[in-house]
Amino acid sequence: VIGNRSFGKGLVQSPRQLPYDGLLKVTIAKYYIPSGRLIQAIDYSHRNPDGTVARIPDSLTTVFHTAGGREVRDGGGITPDIKIELPEVNRLTYNVVRDNWAFDFANRYAATHSSIPAPEEFEITDTIYEEFKKFIDPARFNYDKVCESAVDQLRKIAEAEGYMNDSTKAQFDVLAGMMKHDLNHDLDINRKNISPYLAGEIVSRYYHQKGEIINSLRNDQTVDTAVTVLTTPRYNSIIHP
Known part of the structure; x- marks a missing residue:
C-alpha cells in the first residue's frame, strides 16, 4: 500500500426511526480485513470527560500479521507500507476551488478556445495562468490572509x-x-498548488472525467512511486519481509 494512512472507518451503521421524527444510528457490524484486524480508528465506547471521542492511541493497538508475514496493527485505518507526504492545501488555493474561480474560468476558457492539447500533454502555460489571474476580481475574491x-x-x-x-x-x-498580502503576488507563489486544479477543470471541459484523470496522473507522486516500486526488487522485499 502506497499513500497516506486511511481514515479508519470500520463500523457499519443502520438508521432506526424514533418518535417525533427522530433517528437513531445503530452500529450493526464491523469490518475486518483478512489478517483479522479491525481498522476502526475511534472507540465510541470510551469517551473523554466532555463526551467527545478520540482516535485509539497506538499504544493500545494490537499487532497482526498478513499472510506474507508483514506486521500490521488494528485501530487506526490502513497504514501504508510506503508513506507519501502530500503538501498541505493553503487557504488561497482552498478559496480558489471553493468559490469556483477555477470552475468559472474553465467555462470561459472552453467558450473561447475550440480545442486544447491531449490530456497527456496539456499543461497550464504562463499565458493561461496570466489569463486566470486577470480573470480574478480582487474586489470579489475573498481569502484568509x-x-x-x-x-x-x-x-x-x-x-x-x-x-x-x-x-x-x-x-x-x-x-x-x-506581511501585507498582495493577491497578485500570492497567486504567483501558489501557482504550483493552483495549477493542478485549474488544469483538471479545463481538461474536463474537452475530455470529460477520463481526460481529467489522465492529466492528473502526469504529476502524481503516488503513481510515480508505485511505478518505481513495482519495477524494482523493493516490491518483493515489502510483500515478503
Missing part, C-alpha cells in the same frame, strides 16, 4: 501581556508592512 491575521493576533497578545511599548509597536508596524 493568514500572515496578516497572525500578526494582528500577536499584537493583541503582546498588548494583553504587557509587552507592548513604543519599541515593540514600531517593530510590529514593520512586520505588518512586510
Whole structure:
C-alpha cells in the first residue's frame, strides 16, 4: 500500500426511526480485513470527560500479521507500507476551488478556445495562468490572509501581556508592512498548488472525467512511486519481509 494512512472507518451503521421524527444510528457490524484486524480508528465506547471521542492511541493497538508475514496493527485505518507526504492545501488555493474561480474560468476558457492539447500533454502555460489571474476580481475574491491575521493576533497578545511599548509597536508596524498580502503576488507563489486544479477543470471541459484523470496522473507522486516500486526488487522485499 502506497499513500497516506486511511481514515479508519470500520463500523457499519443502520438508521432506526424514533418518535417525533427522530433517528437513531445503530452500529450493526464491523469490518475486518483478512489478517483479522479491525481498522476502526475511534472507540465510541470510551469517551473523554466532555463526551467527545478520540482516535485509539497506538499504544493500545494490537499487532497482526498478513499472510506474507508483514506486521500490521488494528485501530487506526490502513497504514501504508510506503508513506507519501502530500503538501498541505493553503487557504488561497482552498478559496480558489471553493468559490469556483477555477470552475468559472474553465467555462470561459472552453467558450473561447475550440480545442486544447491531449490530456497527456496539456499543461497550464504562463499565458493561461496570466489569463486566470486577470480573470480574478480582487474586489470579489475573498481569502484568509493568514500572515496578516497572525500578526494582528500577536499584537493583541503582546498588548494583553504587557509587552507592548513604543519599541515593540514600531517593530510590529514593520512586520505588518512586510506581511501585507498582495493577491497578485500570492497567486504567483501558489501557482504550483493552483495549477493542478485549474488544469483538471479545463481538461474536463474537452475530455470529460477520463481526460481529467489522465492529466492528473502526469504529476502524481503516488503513481510515480508505485511505478518505481513495482519495477524494482523493493516490491518483493515489502510483500515478503
